[in-house]
Amino acid sequence: MKLVFSILLLLLSVFIFAQTQQQQATQILQDRGEIIFSFHVATKDQINNDLTHIMSIDNVKPAAAGGFDVIAYANATEFQTFLSRNIPYEIIPKNAPKALNMATTVAQMATWDRYPTYSVYEQMMANFASTYPTLCDIDTILASTPSGNYKILVARISDNVNTAENEPQFLYSSSMHGDETTGYYLMLRMINYLLSNYGSITQVSNLVNGAEIWICPLANPEGTFYLSSPAGSTVANSRRNNLANIDLNRNYKDPRAGDHPDGNAWQPETQAFMTFAENHHFNMGANFHGGAEVMNYPWDTWTTAGNPNADAAWWERICTDYVTTARVVAPTYMSDTYTDGVTEG
Numbered sequence: 001m002k003l004v005f006s007i008l009l010l011l012l013s014v015f016i017f018a019q020t021q022q023q024q025a026t027q028i029l030q031d032r033g034e035i036i037f038s039f040h041v042a043t044k045d046q047i048n049n050d051l052t053h054i055m056s057i058d059n060v061k062p063a064a065a066g067g068f069d070v071i072a073y074a075n076a077t078e079f080q081t082f083l084s085r086n087i088p089y090e091i092i093p094k095n096a097p098k099a100l101n102m103a104t105t106v107a108q109m110a111t112w113d114r115y116p117t118y119s120v121y122e123q124m125m126a127n128f129a130s131t132y133p134t135l136c137d138i139d140t141i142l143a144s145t146p147s148g149n150y151k152i153l154v155a156r157i158s159d160n161v162n163t164a165e166n167e168p169q170f171l172y173s174s175s176m177h178g179d180e181t182t183g184y185y186l187m188l189r190m191i192n193y194l195l196s197n198y199g200s201i202t203q204v205s206n207l208v209n210g211a212e213i214w215i216c217p218l219a220n221p222e223g224t225f226y227l228s229s230p231a232g233s234t235v236a237n238s239r240r241n242n243l244a245n246i247d248l249n250r251n252y253k254d255p256r257a258g259d260h261p262d263g264n265a266w267q268p269e270t271q272a273f274m275t276f277a278e279n280h281h282f283n284m285g286a287n288f289h290g291g292a293e294v295m296n297y298p299w300d301t302w303t304t305a306g307n308p309n310a311d312a313a314w315w316e317r318i319c320t321d322y323v324t325t326a327r328v329v330a331p332t333y334m335s336d337t338y339t340d341g342v343t344e345g
Helices: 002-032 044-049 076-083 118-131 182-197 202-210 268-280 312-326
Strands: 035-041 056-062 068-074 089-091 136-142 152-157 169-174 212-216 284-288 295-297 342-344
Touching (some): 002 035, 002 076, 044 056, 044 068, 118 136, 118 152, 169 268, 182 202, 182 284, 312 342
Parallel strands (some): 169 212
Antiparallel strands (some): 035 068, 136 152
């Protein structure tokens, strides 16, 4: 009798826990529109062939006992689809909004120890062009985001910035996921570094003389400044998706899954970037994210066995060179997922 009672009590406890977890998930989705959670799967095929098509996979790590531990983001519809897979999960609480020390003037960014408010960001970009008129021009990828509060800006850097030259074009972009704000800050620093050191550091001069360098520090301002009041005043409540709660990283055409792999219409941000890319024919690009520390090169849509990248050896060498250089400063950098810090897709 005691055994039967213990089993019933255990089952009741599991049921109550599941109900409580579901209630927490519902509340989070109502408050923020997205939920972060972790779970375990036995094989990568389950991730590659199913789960990555229904939600945003943020991090995958081999588990010590076998299989893979996964961290994912989902909106309400995506989360309901995930629940139909009957995979046990744990909610990852969103960090409580911090009282961030935002820069409300350009002067406050001089020490590079704050995030700029959106208005300061816009002024910084304008100042780069006015201070270095022969080296920098600011272009607009999207003149108005859906809320009407923001633009998507890009800095063009070249030794003859007002002349079309036969040079390679390289695009850096960051913060497509609005809550991954490190790149937002670092891309502003990179613009400043290239412009302020041109003519005094040979390597910088060679880069600016030999290529057109385009840098978009903030590709998803709606997500980065989500729930800020007034608009653009803080990144404390930033979220992954855009204003329509769509993951922009999954909203582009896919060579295998077609024009709309996520099942959503192209967002204004997506359309603007596709048009921008068509107009410039970039030779190469890099997109900065937060989360797992890894150099991730094409393809993401196929496995190596399914369709190996023809330039895989070159990508491995270039990515390894970057990781090796970065580790001169931080020896453990990019080692949390792969020992060599490099992966194909």
